[in-house]
Amino acid sequence: MAVERVLPTDVAGELLELTRELATKEVAPRAAEGEATGRFPRELFRTLGEAGLLGLPYPEEYGGGGQPYEVYLQVVEELAAAWLTVGLGVSVHTLSCFPIAEFGSSEQRGSLLPDMIGGELLGAYCLSEPQSGSDAAALRTRAVRDADGYVVDGVKAWTTHGGVADFYTLMARTGEEGARGISCLHLPADAEGLSFGTPERKMGMRSSPTAQVRLDGVRLPPEALIGREGEGFRIAMAALDGGRLGIAACAVGVAQAALDAATSYARERRQFGSRIADFQGIGFMLADMATQISAARALYLEAARLRDAGRPYSAQAAMAKLFASDVCMKVAVDAVQILGGYGYVEDFPVERYLREAKVLQIVEGTNQIQRLVISRSLTRD
DSSP: OOOOOOOSSHHHHHHHHHHHHHIIIIIHHHHHHHHHHTOOOHHHHHHHHHTTOSSTTSOGGGTOOOOOHHHHHHHHHHHHHHOHHHHHHHHHHHHHHHHHHHHSOHHHHHHHHHHHHSSSOOEEEEOOBTTBSSOGGGOOOEEEEETTEEEEEEEEEEEETTTTOSEEEEEEEOSSSSGGGEEEEEEETTOTTEEEOOOOOOSSOTTSOEEEEEEEEEEEOGGGEESSTTOHHHHHHHHHHHHHHHHHHHHHHHHHHHHHHHHHHHHHOEETTEEGGGSHHHHHHHHHHHHHHHHHHHHHHHHHHHHHTTOOOHHHHHHHHHHHHHHHHHHHHHHHHHHGGGGGSTTSTHHHHHHHHHHHTTTTSOHHHHHHHHHHHHHOO
């Protein structure tokens, strides 16, 4: 079902139409086979890049789309509804570009950003480590300064696009223990000493590689530093605010796809002489699913509008990610229930939506961390 949207400009409307066309013709038809084979759809990201969809919220002067986050997130939602691997991949790429776009020097923006957001390159974001996931300030990867720049050693974990990205936005320790000793670095994929672990065998999103990033004496020049030394944790948290909105949009997209599949099935499936959609038990489930999805969409769009207006939105981003991913999980479970036995087999996509929904409650900060962010915002003096 096409979602009715109120968009800020005619250009935004044309952009959404282009996205829907690409999602319908290029993305969705490849999803089932891609997930079955586990093959990363790199060519689809090139197609999206050629269409200008890999740099939407960044300035036009650097090759970006110059679009507000409100529009960019709806593009992500449409792509995630077609195939989460692609929608979440666009969100991760956008997250990876944020530190250079927001905190980089004018030289870094001019030399790096056009290629990063121009459509040919794909990014990855390296924050989590094997022993520090939610406790990001406890990371151990270290970048030691010398006369030629930095020597980096350590291991990053749970890296989306690990091994297939063209560049990595890396958080590493350059100073004291804790948040104040962390810095942000730009890491090209061809850096000597950079290697990758075997991709994780995941419940869902099997075509999106998630792998360890291993750094063994990797040398980076001084200009690889983004912002100032010791500013990395603040950069990481600012990036995650926008990233959480990306995950919220992905969750709404997957939930909408699950609702559409369940509604279509309920219209066609007949039992006891009637469509099952006409049974109150099923109809009320569909009504609740649609209402929850609309509420989740409204929540992420409101947070996006705060961001676009330059106002604080960290708590709202956490609320949107928390609510939308929980809604996605519930909607996916209900979609499987509506399809019954057919919902449990791979002939229908809802079993995939259920497997994909779970990860959205974990990535970009677990939903327990989101509750912590929200509660602290409420009780802070």
